[in-house]
Amino acid sequence: MKFDDKKTVKIPSKILVPVVTLAVGVLFAVISFGQYGFWDSTAMKPTKGFFPGIISVALIALSVLAFINGLRSPNAEFKLINWYVPGAVLLIIAATYVIGMIPSLLIFVFLWLKLYEKQSWLTTLIALAIVAFIVIGCFRIWLDIQFPIGFLGELIFG
């Protein structure tokens, strides 16, 4: 690999997280109070906006507090390498639409171990066998979960 995927990047996530939760709080507060109301005075009961309304106001207040605390603490360090996993999941989802879920998962395990981690054939095959046992043996056959068979599967079997 030419680029360094373990290089750390400093991101002010300790400030960003409260900013995001603040935004969520504002959004929920606006919908709660604006759209759903707070108290149904004809039926004398709280509306569906009552509880989320209170909570979102509290969230707004505490997000501000957390933001101030976050300003004082050092930035968190992030590395590219950690993001390979969610990336792989996205690829698996995409592949599932074409070749189905079970083949996608098996191919993922194979590629990851053999090409990325450069493991021996033995390790790779044992891992593949375990995954096949869990996915096909337990989930698919025994528990009868219908996994998507993908575009190609539909073409062949559908």
Place this chain on the structure above:
Amino acid sequence: MENFALLFHGFQVVFTLQNIGACLLGAFLGLIVGAMPGIGSLAGVALLLPLTYKFNPTTAIVLLGALYYSNMYGGAFSAILLNIPGDSPAVMTALDGYPMATVKKRPGQALFTANLASCIGGTIGMIILAFLGPALADAGLHFGPAEMTILLLVAMTSIGWLVGSNPTNGVVLTLLGILVASIGMDLQSGSPRFNFGNVYLLGGVKFIPFVIGTVGFAQVMKLMDEKDDKAKESGITERLTIRGSLLSLHDVKRILPPAIRSGILGTFVGVLPGAGATTGAFLGYAVQRAFKNEEPLGTGAMQGIAACEAANNAAAAGAFAPLLALGIPGSGTGAVLLGGLMMWGLNPGPLLFQNEPDFAWGLIASLFIANIFALMIALGVIPMLLKILAVPVKVLIPIITVVCIVGSYSDTYSFYGVIIMLISGVCGYLFEKSGYSTAPMLLSFVLAPLLEDNMRKAFVISGGSTSKVFFNSAISTVLTIVFCVLILTPVIRAILKKTGILKGKKTK
């Protein structure tokens, strides 16, 4: 004494070769399904229900009881070994179980502790059930929406103990968890809220994919840092034998008090309508905070594992009281079980113990036996399970990723689950990295909807009067006082400390 004779009769009903075999099979299968993240006890029991078709009614019910019961054991396995809670009560187990297995390098003992505590808690629950069942069920009925509201408020205050070193951040995520949980169909008004026009969000954010993501998938992302770290791997292998997993006498002594306490507490929580095993495990853990612990909770303390696992299983047993005596299931799993029992002509309800004593006591007896079997099987598979930890992290990463995907898919039967898992996993990772602990969020996600629903029902019943909610009955008055004490104690202590009247050094 009459109950004792009846229970004995129940054992006589169960003790046939076929029934014992069915019980063993049920305990084994239930354990495995319970250990699979995403399946959980509800889907597990539902999926395995067809197995019972092949047997005669008594055997079928024995099998069903064993399935349900041993399911509760399984959830702890993946929580302790992989930090992926198999079901919601196991969230608490992971708090101490995973650190104990990895940081303290005592995975065998952690599993042993969980199972032993489960067995103790379950046995206590079943003894109480056998002797006080119908009376308990009636007592549970006194907890109406108003009483449940305050009980849940009391439970929510103990989230404060989980928030760790940074209380503000912990509470921010607690509140975020509540808001996320409020997405979807609103029961009381029968209309959707916060779904932003999305048809998938109509059904809300599902708990199982949410927890698999926040805890499990975030864990995988974190593991990428450790995969080339050789030192991490070697330490564990030396204790992978069953001998290395045995508990010392000192350990057992440490486990017993929390297990017994939680067993009793859990049983009573399990009896309450709609409270369930999660609330039980949660309160068990929270109560343990009040007692002296050799190691601080949350760092891999055995007492923490024992407290929540015992309470969890005791609550599962306690839930049988309203189920059998009143025909009221306390949870989704209970409802499926009820359906299974009714399919076999057993009508749980006020007439059950009069009309069908053979069935009823046979079922209770089979729970006792299933409890013992589940413990034995669990202990038998510990050495096998421990091998998971011997697998190098870099090989484990793709395998756990697959388990996360398959588990979350199986909960919703669609990619919706996988997408929730992915999003909550990425968020969970970012939160943990930024110094926000995610455990409080998971718990508020479970408890807050219960709280809101009960609170709104209580307001409807009281006609909008707040005082009638908090002082509705003797029970709610007492609970309100407990709640006020819990809320005010830290405040008063802080004030006293500031003014110099109290010089405490036991601050965290």
Place this chain on the structure above:
Amino acid sequence: MKKFAAIVLAALVAVALFANGTTEEASSGFTPEKDVSWVCTSKPGGGSDIFTTQIKDAMKANGITNANIVTDYITDGSGEVGRLQVSTTNKAKADYTLLTFNSGDLMPMVKNTDNRVENFRPLAIMAVDKQLLFIGEQSKYSSWQEVMDALKNGQKIVIAGSKGDDIETYNKLIAELGVAESQLSYIANDATSGAITSLLGGHVDLCMSKPAAASQYVEAGKMKPVLALSNNRFSSELLKDAPTLSEFGYNNVEVPVWRGVTAPKAMSDSAYAYWAECLKKASETAEFKAYLSKNGLEPMYLFGAEAEAYMLDYQKTYLASIGK
């Protein structure tokens, strides 16, 4: 390499195994030749699932169809995703897709989404349920007359019930009685069992339930029916003493809670005729009748065009009642 090939092969075989199915039976010009996907929008073990499984089993046991029917649980979005998927299924697949569809599915669907009965081809209605109001041992009132007197005196009364159909029945009831929601209030529970719990604990005055969920409590003397929410009194021994609303000088309140089956809009006429016929035959089997009596359901058999007309009419009435 051999091992790997074997695993891949095993995976392919596993996939293939569940996508095959052959049939030989013929009627009405359509013969199922592929797997049939029967969509159920609630989780395994729920009421809809049991209804679906009963029909499937009845068809299988009596050789009504040889098609291999697979239940697909599409529970996302409270079931709306599954209903939307079925309504838009087209081409050949439409002939092989069925959907369990109840009044409790119709109401939230038309209330919360733009999906309508017109987007489906209703195949059958096969069972119907109605509600009653019950008092418990601890209730303040002992008859419906006393409840009405209390309402006249301005007392507050709370009914507990389930969601969906029950809420609709409640709305019709307060409209007919002309009382305010704050006086005769309603709390919704996820299932009727929750409502019964509140009644038994004395936290509410009345509980709305269908016969099946309540019968054993009535038998044990823990609950007593005080009002039948139907056009006629119930016929069963346990429930026949409950009067209808017309006996008190009001119009009767009845919201029939039905269970049925629909197909995609794009299903061909021949397949539509075939499935309606299969369901009709299934409804005549002893297995299905046993299911009805066990669950306290009343038979209501409408097939094909009759079912379609009924569902459309039901939708129209409901839409009018929520002002949409």
